[in-house]
Amino acid sequence: MFTGIIETLGSVTHLQREAGNLHITVASTLSDELKIDQSISHNGVCLTVVALSPGEHTVTAIAETLQKSNLGTLQVGNLVNLERCTKVGDRLDGHIVQGHVDQTARCVSVADQEGSWLFTFQYDRAQGNITVEKGSITVNGISLTVVDSQADRFSVAIIPYTFEHTNLHQVGAGDTVNLEFDIIGKYVARIMEHQSHPSRGH
Structure with a gap:
């Protein structure tokens, strides 16, 4: 679950197509704090961290996600809004956001x-x-x-x-x-x- 309060902006550094999936690598100030399998919102889409490198993280968007969101139009250099999932007990400053784009x-x-x-x-x-x-x-x-x-x-x-x-x-x-x-x-x-x-x- 998310709140819709953006923590920081990330910059797309690499895009790789694999069958119907898109691997998206993003450089951000949050990347070094992330862990593999952690959920993080990219432009409102909840995605799982699949790889890490210094200052960067990679997530994978499947075909359904690409069809329902604007992630499929991303280009290297584009900025994406980033938010980590909400901690239990934190203030809900925005509103309840699932990270599932409609x-x-x-x-x-x-x-x-x-x-x-x-x-x-x-x-x-x-x-x-x-x-x-x-x-x-x-x-x-x-x-x-x-x-x-x-x-x-x-x-x-x-x-x-x-x-x-x-x-x-x-x-x-x-x-x-x-x-x-x-x-x-x-x-x-x-x-x-x-x-x-x-x-x-x-």
Whole structure:
């Protein structure tokens, strides 16, 4: 489990395809503190550390993960948001994040608000995910609050610290980001679906 509070940025140093998998090597200030088999979030995707070298770590994304996230579009030199899993007993500064990306979204616009930035993202509503005003959303692993919720898009306001210390400063109109919708909202949506179509599911 994660909180959506990014610890640091990592830089992709090497990419290796192997069948349907992608081995991603990242250099970061956290890498020397990691262990083999440890879980760490990369742009909101929970991945397992499979190899270590001084100042770097390697994780593997399988085909399903690449299809549901933006990890398959990574290039050497790209920055990724990193967060280690939450320790039991720590404060939950963001919200409950599983590290399981639901789908991607396209950045529609970035508006400079003179002290903050308003990012608007559009996603495929056919997958059944929803946002609500003042609800939580995870964008590239970052816990954020929805300020404008529509049927297939939403906006989030980004403060300077978050803008500078995550890879959102590299996201512009047309770019793809990873989304993990709030787990409580997903359960509510599922319950409502069953009430509307009681014959579906188990």
